[in-house]
Amino acid sequence: MSSDVYIIGIGAxxxxxxxxxFSFKELMYEAAVKAYNDAGIDPRKDLDVMVTAAEDYWEGISIFDEYVPDQLGAVLKPVFTVSGDGLWGVAHAHMLINTGQFDVVAVEAHSKASDIVDIQSIWRMALDPYIHRPLVDNVHVFAGLEMNIFMESLDVDRDAVSLVVSKNMGNxxxxxxxPYGADVDPDMVNESEVVSYPLRSMDISKYSDGAVVAVLASRKVVEDLGVDAPRILGIGWVSGSSYIEExxxxxxxxxxxxxxxxxxxxxxxxxxxxxxxxxxDDRYSFRELQSIYTLGLDNGYSLxxxxxxxxxxxxxDLPVNPFGGYLGCGYPLVAGGLQKLYNAVMYMRSGGGDVETALVMTRMEYPSPSAAVAILGW
Amino acid sequence: MKLPGTPYKNEDFKAGKIPYVEDKPDARYQFSVGIAMSRFLEELRKGKIIGIKCIHCGRVYVPPRTFCSYCFKPTSKWVYVKDTGIVNTAVVSYIAADRGRMDKPLVVAVIELDGASPGMGILHKLGNVDPEDVTSRKIFGKRVRAVWKPEEERTGSITDILYFEPVEED
Known part of the structure; x- marks a missing residue:
């Protein structure tokens, strides 16, 4: 499958x-106005389809997909919601444009994590009600399980993991x-509170609120606009088993x-x-190293x-999360993938043509873990 | 008539005849109402209904929003609208949230308020209405006005308006 889809605008x-x-609608509107302005389009005339990414329990509103058209310029247009992260929404928009039926498709995701009184209680409801909820109250246990065997299997030092926190918060x-930029010494990470050993509090990205909208378009639109926009060279997503034990x-x-x-x-x-x-993905510090290894970005180095x-x-040689990642920008729930996409586009634009190719990747869970990866190029 | 299948009763679960796991969700939220809805709710506390006008296309939205749904420009001009209007559509509901049958049916309507653009309205209850006027659709287009809670009981909520009731027309 080839790809001829471009990101002509993005706003956050x-x-x-x-x-x-702000209400969630007002956050979404701000991001949408910025994105359409960045793209140089009028959504009321030019937008063909609107894709949003949301999960009802993060919103506290059932059937949340019904709440999105007005603030995105999508009233009386085809609108649908992907139940997941915004990068999955990008994959759907990419497919829509590749059908040849649509030229301009926008993707939105946002977080109002601060509206949730006890976010761990929402995570807990994602767990299997028969065999996991009675055992585990805090999903960071699963990250600890992952981190422990990851560090053992790949011989990763605690200091190497802590330097990821230091790097990203510094970036x-x-x-x-x-919101979370800071000059952090690795020792501070090593001495932060143990959450589920070896996971410590500073290994965990804090939550953030925010919204991102990306405008994707066909080659025809890019040529009509006469703009130089990053192209999605490749994109895909895959899920693992919903049995956490596996x-x-x-x-x-x-x-x-x-x-x-x-x-x-x-x-x-x-x-x-x-x-x-x-x-x-750096929702947990070690995940950055794990993702580098798993995506084959290690070039034979030990981590x-x-x-x-x-x-x-x-x-x-390979800057990773140079604008701060989740550790520095905060983890905006299902807007995480679009936050990374936004950072990637800004980085590519600021690179003066030296940055040819960027990789964007994030993960979702629980219980099925899944990952989406997009490759951007000029 | 005997229907197919296995009948279950609540007692069967309590008696352990049917395997089940009980869990109580704990999903609590504190919704930020934002710029537009904050003003709307505060005005309700004062006994007033406020909308907002899109300078670009002239629509007056009630309840207010910071954006125009149709031209996508920011809305900016606050305008008070009246607490009177006409019934756009209405329904008589006999089913409660727990699926039980209500002794006294609830009449719910969409009311186009005086001063808002045509087609802009708020959802609220109707009081002092004969359900027959709803089922016969005589209520459509009828003038109604808000019946407010006493000022000292208002909290800045849509329920500061108790309901809308018909206005005697000349």
Whole structure:
């Protein structure tokens, strides 16, 4: 399958720990106005389809997909919602445009995590009610299970993991949309509170509110507008088993397969050589290293070497989450993938043509873990 | 007539005859109402209904929103509308939230308020209405006005209006 779909515009609100002054509709509108302005289109005339990504329990509103058209310029247009992360929405928009039936499809996702009184209680309801809820109250247990075997299997140092936190929170200092930028010493991470050993509190991305809208378009539209827009070279998503006991805890196969789908579409055989910058899952600090390994971005380095040699730092051979990742921007629930896409597009635009290819990847759970990967290029 | 299948009763579950797992969801939210709805609710506390006008296309929205759904421009001009209007559509509901039958049916209507654009209205209850006027559709187009809670009982909620009732027409 080939890909001839472009990102002609993208807009985002700031990401904040809480946004009591705005309703979710007002956040969505801000991101949409910015995105359409960025794309140079009038949604009332030019938008063919609107795709949103949402989960009812994050919203606190059943059948949430019915709440979206007005604030996105999509009244009296085809609208549908993907029950998941916004990067899955991008994959659906990509398919719609590739059918040849639609030229402009926008994708929206947002987070109002601060509206949820006890977010762990919502995570808990995602767990199997028969055999897991009676045992586990806090989903960070599963991240701890994953982190422990990952570090053991791939011989990853605690300091290497802590340096991911230090790097990403430091990277966020230069990102005006990021709320959690900080100068963090790895020792601070090592000494932060144990949540589910070896996972510590600073290994966990804090939540953020925010909204992102991306405008995707066909080549015809790009040519009509006469703009230079990043193209989606490849995109794919894959789910693992919904039986948590059967997860590939150390090096998840579903991540590898999602990467292979995207690489195959983009004709990429050597990811490390082909990818200039990566915006990948770091909801938990160790996930950044795990994703690098599973997506074949390690270039034969051990993961410790990769970090200690500065390969993933902003001036390294493969910058990873150079605008702060979830650790620095906050984890905006289902808007996570679009937050990373936004950062990738901004990074590519600011690169003066030197950044040829960017990889965007995020994960969802529970109970089925799944990953989506997109490759952007010019 | 004997119907096919196995009949279950609540007692069967309590007696352990049918395997089940009980769990109590704990989903609690505190919704940020935002710029437009905050003003709307605060005005209700004062006994007033406020809308907002899109300067670009002239629509007056009630309840207010910060964006125009149809031209996608920001709305910016607050306008008070009257607490009177006409019934656009109405329904008589006999079923309660627990699926039980209500002794006294609930009449719900969409009311186009005076001062709002045609087709813009709020959903509310109708009081002092004969359900027969709804089932016969005589209520459509009838003028109604809001019946408010006493000022000291208002909380900044849509329920500060108790219901709308018909207005005697000349």
């Amino acid at each position: 609100t700031k990401f904040s720990p809480s946004t009591p002054e 966020a200092l230069g990102n005006p949309l990021a 997860w590939d805890f150390a090096a998840p196969e579903f991540v590898w397969r999602a990467g292979q789908l995207a690489y195959s579409m983009a004709n990429i055989n050597d990811p490390y050589d082909s990818i200039d910058v990566a915006f990948i 410790n070497e990769l970090v200690y040699n500065g390969v993933t730092y902003p001036d390294g």
